[in-house]
Amino acid sequence: MEEFSTTKMLKEQSDHPILHNRSSRLLLCTLLLGVLANWFFFNQFPGISIPLFVFAFYSVFLLNTYNIVAVRRDFSGYLMIPIFLLSLTYLIFSNMIFFAMNLLAIPILIVTQTTLAAGRSKSAWDSVKFIGDVFLGFVYRPFAFLFLPFHLIAKRLNKGLSVGKSSTLIKVLLGVLIAVPLVVIVVSLLASADEVFSYFLGSIPELFAVINLDQFVPRLIFTAVIALCSFSYIWSLIAKRRPLTTFREPEDSVSLTNSIDQVVAATVLSILNVIYVFFILIQFSYLFGSFSFALPQQLTYAEYARRGFLELVLVTLINFSILLALIYWTKKDSKVMDRTIQVLESLLVGCTLIMLCSAFIRMYLYEQMYGFTYLRVLTHAFMILLFVLFIFTLCRIWNIHVKLFKYYLLTAITAFLLINYANIDVLITKWNIERYGQTGKIDVAYLFSLSDSAIPQLTGLLQAKDEAVSAKTENYLYERKKELNEGRSWQSFNLSSDHARRILATYDLHYNRKYDSYDPGRF
Template sequence: MTDSPSVPERVSTPGPAGKPEPDPAGEAAARGTGAEPRGMEAEPRDAEAEPRGMEAEPRDAEAEPRDAVPSPSAARPYTHVKPPHRGAQPPPARPYPEPWQQWQPRRAEPPAWLAEVRPEPPARIRTATLWSVLATALLSSLLLRDGLGVNLLLVAVPAALAAFFSAQAAGRLPRPWTLVWAVGGLALLTVPALRDAGLPTFLAVVSAAALGALALGGSRTWTGALLGLPGLFGAAGPGTVWALRGLRERAGGTRGRVAPVLRAVVVAAGLLIVFGTLFASADAAFAEILGSLTPDVSVSEGPWQGVLFALGLFGALAAAHTAASPLRWDRVTVSPGRPRGRTEWALPLIVLNLLFAAFIAVQLVVLLGGYDKVVAETGLMPAQYARQGFWQLLWVTVLVLVVMVVAGRWAPRGGARDAVLVRTVLGALGVLTLVVVASALRRMDLYVDAFGLTRLRVSVAAVELWLGLVIVLMLVAGAIGGRWLPRAVAASVGAGVLAFGLVSPDALVAERNVQRYERTGTLDSEYVRELSADAVPALDRLPEPLRSCSLRGIAVELRNGADKPWYATSLSESRARDLLAERGVRSVASCPGEYRSER
């Protein structure tokens, strides 16, 4: 015996013809397949396994057939497939796609900014959110078809609750600015309930929606402030899909509980209808109260009510989805402009500051007593001179804001000296612009004294005041930093629109025109007849027949809307009806357009 391992002896057995039968192991070795010698247990071979001696790599389910070693069983008939040799490398992948792949349409990649603002998928919608959304849709279809009033607040409350429940489920806690936007939006919705004029109502509704978008998204940059409201409209589709998915998930486990709830609702509605009808027929006072509180349901207005139902439903779903998973608009960054040299940047602005200073010097001369001389040289009446300059100065204020924004984007940023230069030049331009704003408002005041106040003049004067406030905010931001500037400007817009609505331009116009009549004896009665019910308390002080001429158009409008329910009637309309019912409006044969008293 030796120490070397023994090798089993190869034995040849005679075949049928007496010849030795070929050894399978020897044939395998001759072919180079690496088969184990006989006497050892053979391992199962996989047709697609890697050669022995190499670590097998994980196979990709989407790998193309050309990258795999075909098995003999998978080969086509009458096709010889040569097995790989031991230690052979797999064939390299082709760097170019197959010809048939070159004609396949390629999926467009989303923009980079869209991937940045895309939020995480929201959590499962809560049952309280679904009920709040349904309440918003029902109240919208029942209350909003008769007009705008306190019904906007009644519709906004369940929509706000739906957003609150969604944010709570997502783990979002309210922040101070979120409460500011939410309270400001609800305060703006009180304007339609208090005033009757159309322009303040429109501005209040739009501003309330914008503040609501800020409350839901939590944006704090210019991009978020500008794109928050369009993004809220875009969330209606994802919100609907989110709600349908939640309903489908709940349908499996609550089928046994839906039927009892439906039966309870049907029974309750039947009891209310039966006993409510009996009580209404038994007492006329109760019937009147019940009729004023209950919204009318008309078959002819069914399509319009369906549209309002859809608007309330999709709007509430968009608000709830945004509260649960808002778009991250603050992640969109705007790269600063290329900084310019000091001379290239500062020289045009210094020249502009000198021009402003020269104009302001002339204005000071006019205010100190040279006004008559200027009017004599121009050949214009005082009111015409004031009117000619107001609109130009308004555009000057708007363009200065554009210049300040562009100049801040291209300002030099080389160090402390450049920062001082930028603050000095832009600060001087802002201060001079504030003087121009004061001059424009003074011109408007002179023009109103001569020709009276109108809605347009009130509106443009309010815009001029707001532009002046924005310039002040920009000056403060340049001195102490401006991270808070976008939210401050948004808050100023909301506060300005709220003040504009509560003051009521129609009431202010009527008050100033009545005061002008008491002072000069002249009134544009044709214009004041077009005002809303907000102007009735002021116009009621005019003497007859001027009073009836001025209130005749408003009285007709109030008479046509006498059947409006309480939730679609503003406080101004209610007071105007009571006042006109108490004193009445006389029938006047003719009413001149420009009324002048004989005193």
């Protein structure tokens, strides 16, 4: 294991002329980035500020890494597309759930992209080991060089106090100290001699009162954290340095590769497949009847969906894990056994896909009875994602050259982008209103909890036959109209909210006290 001295590293990097200039420039850029983050985000609702800040971060990153980073036509270059598309969702939509999810997704993608672009990854991006590089980008890089800026500033100050200059600075400080008591005496005399001068003098403390320490201190800390962490992260991608530790694999380490015997694998797969085939035969006895809602008499729709859905999803995830383990860890001895295991694994995939379809139908039935929500729609999307992943897994079973992690990662990023831009709020509102027209049932309170993207669709309920539904909707839209007209800062500008404001401006809305159920505190 190689010892590493942080103090020595800081000294070496700050003393090197080229590195010193680059670090000074990066420090200035990240300080400006911190000020920009403070202006954009402190006490501000996310909006157009998110894509602007992402653009600013990449400007700082590319400006300071131009000699080692180039936007290339490879995975690292293409990753900038989902990064900027996800950041634009804060401008286009107003979905709070995806706002929260994207606050995690965007940094992960940025760390992935910058690590690859700077060539600091130890593993290929389509390798599972690359997850470790991304993890390092979160827990190590933002903090590895936090003290380097202070070292640079201290060196600047020491240089400024060098021989020939220190005596002059000391004399200036001495003059200031002597002048302070004289200024107090002279100003007091002048204030007594002139009332106008005294008036202006008395207003000086008001200038200091403008500085709100309750706001200033948190803002200063926020700016400093953003600036220092950004500096440390980018500098860790620039500086060539030795690793903190060098790990060597123990000689007696045990590898999981080829650790599962073929007979054991075939036995496990055979037992599972027998159970799943029997289960599917029972499913088919009423699965197609489910499309016409022909369920067993002792079961209601809700019981049918609730009693089976979660279990089927868990079984699907278990099968997913089993398949991955068998694909990568089973020995390759006999061609006959290899082909047998391939057939059994394919049968397991087929059974799992049918169970996914069954779970999909159960959730559909549940939605028909109780309406559409975020969780239910996202569950549908998750099952579709699993279906696609199983198809790739099936391809890998018959073609060992298929890199599963690569296709899993690309599919996950694509699916996340699609679900962000699907505008689920609009779909949920539309489908629930259509269901209301068919069944006369609707949960307007839930629809009122959706984002502003749903407001254009909600206006359709103003003409609902049920007076309670139309009145409650009008009350909600009336209050929302007032809130949207109050406006927000430009940093929080959002196209979805602006479109809702313009739509509501065309309606003459009134508040009905009889249906006073709107809770403005929710928004």
